[in-house]
Amino acid sequence: MSTQQKRLTPPAVLLATAFLGMTFSNESLANELVDNLKTCAGKADEQLRLACFDKVVAGIEDRTRVDQIQARQPVVDKEKSFGNEGKQKEQVLDKIYATITRVTEKRLRDPVYQLDNGQVWAKKDSSRLRLRKGDKIYIERGALGSFFLGKDGNNTRTKVERLR
Template sequence: MRLSWITAAVILVSTNANAGVEQELLACAMKSDKLDRLVCFDALAETVKTSQSSTSAASAAPVVATATVPAVAVSQSTPATPTTLPATLPKSAEDEFGGNFKTEEKSLEKLYMEVTSVKKDPYGALKISFSNGQVWKQSDSRHYKLKAGQTVYVEKAALGSFVLGTDTRNATIRVKRIK
């Protein structure tokens, strides 16, 4: 039974050459069975791959150098928004640590810093300023005591988050870099 659905899906995708890739994607997404949907997407990817290789093989003789640019789907209803770069680009891995800079992954996993000031916002979350100019804010609701002059570490945690702690305590808090 599944084999007949798989063949039907492959034939449907391969014979529907006039329909755009978007329509074929929608047809695959409408399938309720997970396996049929996966087979449909795989067959669609294979047809796109073979069509790209056949067109590139046909036009390969006169071409000196080509660059492959990945296709990006753009919604017609939302205009493209320009991205802005930070005013000053960071100069070291320490400056980039915890920031929202879209650069390659750095190997720095843990950073020790000295606290210069600790303030609380109206909701009780700590706002911690460090001697290197960085400012971090507590993103969970745990109670954690800090004072100026104390040396703490900020370490990478799961899913792109960061934790702040000291070597003398077994407790940490989640923090987010704001400056």
């Protein structure tokens, strides 16, 4: 009887059990998997044992799909967070394009640009860049956390700060 039990639990099954147990982050799922594999390995009939292992593997595949779906994180709209990253440590855009929907004046006649993506940017320097409603512009990241607003085809750009 002991030779038959050794044949039913070959080292490969035990190794696979240990490996699969380590790949699951949830300890209770790993323990359940190990118990199921041991139960299957203990079956005397080869057909029943094979069917049992197939059932366990199918359960692993289903849980893997569920884990993959749960692991997906919602896609963050990088354009909406441009210039407002703060302490975020993720990949950020270097440049965005938008259309000016409204130009108002801040103190000392500094223009404030409202964009079609909902962002609001204010001019911070004394450059002579003149922009109007409907102009297609870009805002690009500068050194040391600064941002510059410019227009394609125009060699001038102005330093801006994001208000909203």
